[in-house]
Structure formats: C-alpha cells, structure tokens
Amino acid sequence: MADLIDSNPYLLLMLQHFNIDFRVSDHTVLQLCNRYDVSEQLFISIANLYNGSGSREEQPFTRKDLLQVIDFLKNSHNYYRFDKYPQISSYIRQLQENHPEKELKLLEKFFNEYFMEVREHLDYEDEVAFPYFITLLGDGKTGNDGEAYSSKEYSEHHTDIELKLKDLKNLLLKYVKIEGDPDLRRKLFMSLYELEFDLYIHSLIEEAILIPSGVDIEREQNG
Amino acid sequence: MDKSTLHIAILEYSKIIYEGIQAILYQSDTDCRIYKLETLDGLTGLLESNPVDVLIANSIHFVNREKEVKKIKKSYPSLSVAGIEFGMMHKPSMLTDITFTLYDSPEHIVHLLSKLDKKNHSQPNEKEGEENLTKREVEVLTGLVSGMLNKEIADALNISIHTVVRHRKNIAVKTGIRSQSGLTIYAISKRIISIEDI
Structure with missing residues (x-):
C-alpha cells in the first residue's frame, strides 16, 4: 500500500475517507482491507477511480x-x-x-x-x-x-x-x-x-x- | 483523417480549367484532396459530409447568390474561398479571401493557397485563447448581470428569447464562467459594468 501512496498521494484522502490510518506499514492492500474490515473489491474500485482508471463495468457490491x-x-x-x-x-x-x-x-x-x-x-x-x-x-x-x-x-x-x-x-x-x-x-x-x-x-x-x-x-x- | 491534408473543392464548369488547377496542385508539394463541384448547391452537400478547407470557385457562380455564399461562410468559418478571375483585371470581392487569375503562374497560385492553409491552422488557436465577446454578447451580458430575465433582455434588444439563450451559451463557452454571480465578477473585471451598477 505504501508504494501505491507513493505513486499517487491523493490516495491518502481515500484512506482518510475509509477511516484507515496513514501508517500503513508494509501491509498489502488485502491485509489492510482485512484489518479495517473493508471489502477489497470496493477498496480497489474506489482506488481505481482515484487513479483515473475507473472501470465502468458494473460490479455487484454487497x-x-x-x-x-x-x-x-x-x-x-x-x-x-x-x-x-x-x-x-x-x-x-x-x-x-x-x-x-x-x-x-x-x-x-x-x-x-x-x-x-x-x-x-x-x-x-x-x-x-x-x-x-x-x-x-x-x-x-x-x-x-x-x-x-x-x-x-x-x-x-x-x-x-x-x-x-x-x-x-x-x-x-x-x-x-x-x-x-x-x-x-x-x-x-x-x-x-x-x-x-x-x-x-x-x-x-x-x-x-x-x-x-x-x-x-x-x-x-x-x- | 490526416489534419495536414488540405481538402479543396473546385467549383468550375470548364473541364480545361478544372483539370488545369488539379494538375497544378498535384504537381506541387501540396498534400491535398480535391473534390469537383458543378454547382453551388453541391458545395452545401459536400460540406455536410466532408471537411473542406478551401473552395476554389469561378466567381460567376456567386452572381446573384451572394447571400447564400455569405451564409455558407458563416456556417463554416474555417472555409476559405479562392476566386478564379478570368481577366487580367479583377475587382476585389467581399466573398473571396484570395483571388488568382488564369494567367498567374502555378507557383503563385500554390503560394496563395498555402497561405490560406496557414491561416486556417492558426485560426483555431487564436480563437481558443480569446474570450472577446461580440457587441451583442456584451449587451446580453450587461442585461444579465443587472438582473434582467431572458424575456426582458429579448424585448430590450429586440431579439427573440431563443437568440438570447444562444448568446448566453456563447458567453459561457467563451468566458468559461457559467453562473450569473460569476459573470457579474467577470463583467466588473472587464470593465463592462462598474461596481456601482450592481
């Protein structure tokens, strides 16, 4: 996750909106999501929007x-x-x-x-x-x-x-x-x-x- | 489509002249595509389906049809018109951007056309950065920021509401400002109205 933030610091805003602390250590996205009880699929969908590559295909969200x-x-x-x-x-x-x-x-x-x-x-x-x-x-x-x-x-x-x-x-x-x-x-x-x-x-x-x-x-x- | 290709329509009855111009253009370095037109009406049809940069026309086609030509030029502002003159002497016409005669050298004709090409390439750039409003648009804007309704502006300027709406759209596009309160600040910055007016 730290690498992702390095490449797009706006993701910090996203973390804040998800109530995820900025000290992400060496956690991967999956580890971080599990820790904060956020669905990985949702996290990635929104991160993609922040990275400017939002997919338009509809994802079935729970x-x-x-x-x-x-x-x-x-x-x-x-x-x-x-x-x-x-x-x-x-x-x-x-x-x-x-x-x-x-x-x-x-x-x-x-x-x-x-x-x-x-x-x-x-x-x-x-x-x-x-x-x-x-x-x-x-x-x-x-x-x-x-x-x-x-x-x-x-x-x-x-x-x-x-x-x-x-x-x-x-x-x-x-x-x-x-x-x-x-x-x-x-x-x-x-x-x-x-x-x-x-x-x-x-x-x-x-x-x-x-x-x-x-x-x-x-x-x-x-x- | 390649942007550097010049799309040229030639409106000329005479096969000799049409093919002559075509040969001059093809033998020059000009990267162009040429369309043959028989009538002025054919031009309208062509413009609807193809981008035409230059119309080369025997001015005889424009006789008594000045209004139509003006309308076409207005609808297609990027279209340049080159007139072919038959005599050594020619009177300048409002409808043509350049003219050449049948006795001009091929180099001169190609040179004139290439100048038109340059003009077309620089035109959009100049326009992009330019928010200069027309006199009418300034009048509409003044009414707008002083709180007049579309109908009131239309009545005051003696134009239709539809036209007012069109002017408002153009003002928004040219200035990049869409809200009325934003336009008020624009109008003050540009000294179109003074702060005491509001």
Missing part, C-alpha cells in the same frame, strides 16, 4: 459494501465541510484583507454564497438521501407511502456543485487582477484543485456505484 460506501461519502462530506472549504474560505478572506479592491469583496461574497449552497447540498444528502439508502439496504422497507423517494430522484437532485468551483478557478486564473501575493494565491489554487479532484471522485462514486446499486435493489423489490 449490501455491506454499499453501507461502507455511504460511510465513505459521509466522511468526505466532513472533509469538505470542516477542512477544505474553511481552508479556502480563510485564504480568500486573507486575500481580501490584503487587497482592498471591491472585486475581491465580490469574490468573497461569491465564495460564501457558493459555500452555503454546498452545505445545503451536503445536508440534503446526509439527512435525506443517505438515510433512504441505509433503510433500503437494511430491511429493504423504505417506509414510503405513495410518493416514493428513489435513487432516480436522488440522481436528479444531485446538483452540480463543481460548476461554481470551476467559475471561481477561471475568475482567478483569467480575469480578476490581483497584484503580488503569490504564496497565498498559490495555496488557494492548490486547495481549489484538491477540492475539485475530490469532488469529482465523490460524484463518480455516487454515479457509478451508489445510484446503480440503489436502482437494482429497488427493481428487485418492486419486481
């Missing part, structure tokens, strides 16, 4: 795997909520304090509004979507009467929070003039790119693993 996927996604929500976004927010704040131009005030406002939307989206997933999946995976009865919530609805609600992030990046790369401050601006960029990458993987996991599996279980139940 219910236990899928519950772990939900834990994984919840952990990544916490990473966005309590680590990455606040970090970006503090960089932008600092930038705004160093450069009193009004444009930067607007940029900060833009980011704050965006952050609020992101939090709403994360809350929605934590409070509505994930509990639905957990119930679906548990006893199978979702307790829906009539107007059923479904994986399909989830996939439709699944808004694109990556879009405004791209806007922010483009504004900083192409348009908003800021003199000097290269260290701070570089740190901001690196954070934005890190966030963008993890968000991208996050939505891949939802789209390639969680939603198709949910749809399958629903079909089983209804058919």
Whole structure:
C-alpha cells in the first residue's frame, strides 16, 4: 500500500475517507482491507477511480459494501465541510484583507454564497438521501407511502456543485487582477484543485456505484 | 483523417480549367484532396459530409447568390474561398479571401493557397485563447448581470428569447464562467459594468 501512496498521494484522502490510518506499514492492500474490515473489491474500485482508471463495468457490491460506501461519502462530506472549504474560505478572506479592491469583496461574497449552497447540498444528502439508502439496504422497507423517494430522484437532485468551483478557478486564473501575493494565491489554487479532484471522485462514486446499486435493489423489490 | 491534408473543392464548369488547377496542385508539394463541384448547391452537400478547407470557385457562380455564399461562410468559418478571375483585371470581392487569375503562374497560385492553409491552422488557436465577446454578447451580458430575465433582455434588444439563450451559451463557452454571480465578477473585471451598477 505504501508504494501505491507513493505513486499517487491523493490516495491518502481515500484512506482518510475509509477511516484507515496513514501508517500503513508494509501491509498489502488485502491485509489492510482485512484489518479495517473493508471489502477489497470496493477498496480497489474506489482506488481505481482515484487513479483515473475507473472501470465502468458494473460490479455487484454487497449490501455491506454499499453501507461502507455511504460511510465513505459521509466522511468526505466532513472533509469538505470542516477542512477544505474553511481552508479556502480563510485564504480568500486573507486575500481580501490584503487587497482592498471591491472585486475581491465580490469574490468573497461569491465564495460564501457558493459555500452555503454546498452545505445545503451536503445536508440534503446526509439527512435525506443517505438515510433512504441505509433503510433500503437494511430491511429493504423504505417506509414510503405513495410518493416514493428513489435513487432516480436522488440522481436528479444531485446538483452540480463543481460548476461554481470551476467559475471561481477561471475568475482567478483569467480575469480578476490581483497584484503580488503569490504564496497565498498559490495555496488557494492548490486547495481549489484538491477540492475539485475530490469532488469529482465523490460524484463518480455516487454515479457509478451508489445510484446503480440503489436502482437494482429497488427493481428487485418492486419486481 | 490526416489534419495536414488540405481538402479543396473546385467549383468550375470548364473541364480545361478544372483539370488545369488539379494538375497544378498535384504537381506541387501540396498534400491535398480535391473534390469537383458543378454547382453551388453541391458545395452545401459536400460540406455536410466532408471537411473542406478551401473552395476554389469561378466567381460567376456567386452572381446573384451572394447571400447564400455569405451564409455558407458563416456556417463554416474555417472555409476559405479562392476566386478564379478570368481577366487580367479583377475587382476585389467581399466573398473571396484570395483571388488568382488564369494567367498567374502555378507557383503563385500554390503560394496563395498555402497561405490560406496557414491561416486556417492558426485560426483555431487564436480563437481558443480569446474570450472577446461580440457587441451583442456584451449587451446580453450587461442585461444579465443587472438582473434582467431572458424575456426582458429579448424585448430590450429586440431579439427573440431563443437568440438570447444562444448568446448566453456563447458567453459561457467563451468566458468559461457559467453562473450569473460569476459573470457579474467577470463583467466588473472587464470593465463592462462598474461596481456601482450592481
């Protein structure tokens, strides 16, 4: 596992989302998975996404795997909520304090509004979507009467929070003039790119693993 | 398909002239593929199925059909038009990018065509890095960031809603900014609106 991290340090993020400690010693992937009770197949599927070689073929994941996927996604929500976004927010704040131009005030406002939307989206997933999946995976009865919530609805609600992030990046790369401050601006960029990458993987996991599996279980139940 | 191959359509009734141009091109170093066209309508069909870089045409085909030619040029911006002039004297035409006469040397004709080729290769690169908005797009953007609805913008500019939507799409593609609040910051950075306007 240490070799894998050497070749792609972003896998550290994945370990953290899986609640696996970074001190992986000389464990192989299989040993590590056994130790943390994570399915090896799931671990490899997600690691492949981080390595940019996600296979589109559908893997039959067990219910236990899928519950772990939900834990994984919840952990990544916490990473966005309590680590990455606040970090970006503090960089932008600092930038705004160093450069009193009004444009930067607007940029900060833009980011704050965006952050609020992101939090709403994360809350929605934590409070509505994930509990639905957990119930679906548990006893199978979702307790829906009539107007059923479904994986399909989830996939439709699944808004694109990556879009405004791209806007922010483009504004900083192409348009908003800021003199000097290269260290701070570089740190901001690196954070934005890190966030963008993890968000991208996050939505891949939802789209390639969680939603198709949910749809399958629903079909089983209804058919 | 090899990108360096020049796709040339020749629109010319005269077999002598068509084959003459074809021979000049084939005998030069130009890596090209040549299509023969009998009518202007044939060009539209050809463009739909093949990438055509250069149209070499007897200008007589354009008489009274200027509008159609302009429309084709607009739909296929990478298409260059070379006009064949029959006399020693020729009047410059808005429809052609270059012209040559039947009395020009083969070298001169090949040279002119190769210049067009270069122009086509540099064009996409220039465009990629360029987010310059057209006057209309700036007008739509101004309306947009001051909070106007599509319909209000359409009414104010006397264009259809459909056209407003198309402009908005182009603005997003050119600037790389999709959200309205992001576009507001863009417009201020570019001094399209001032901060007091919002």
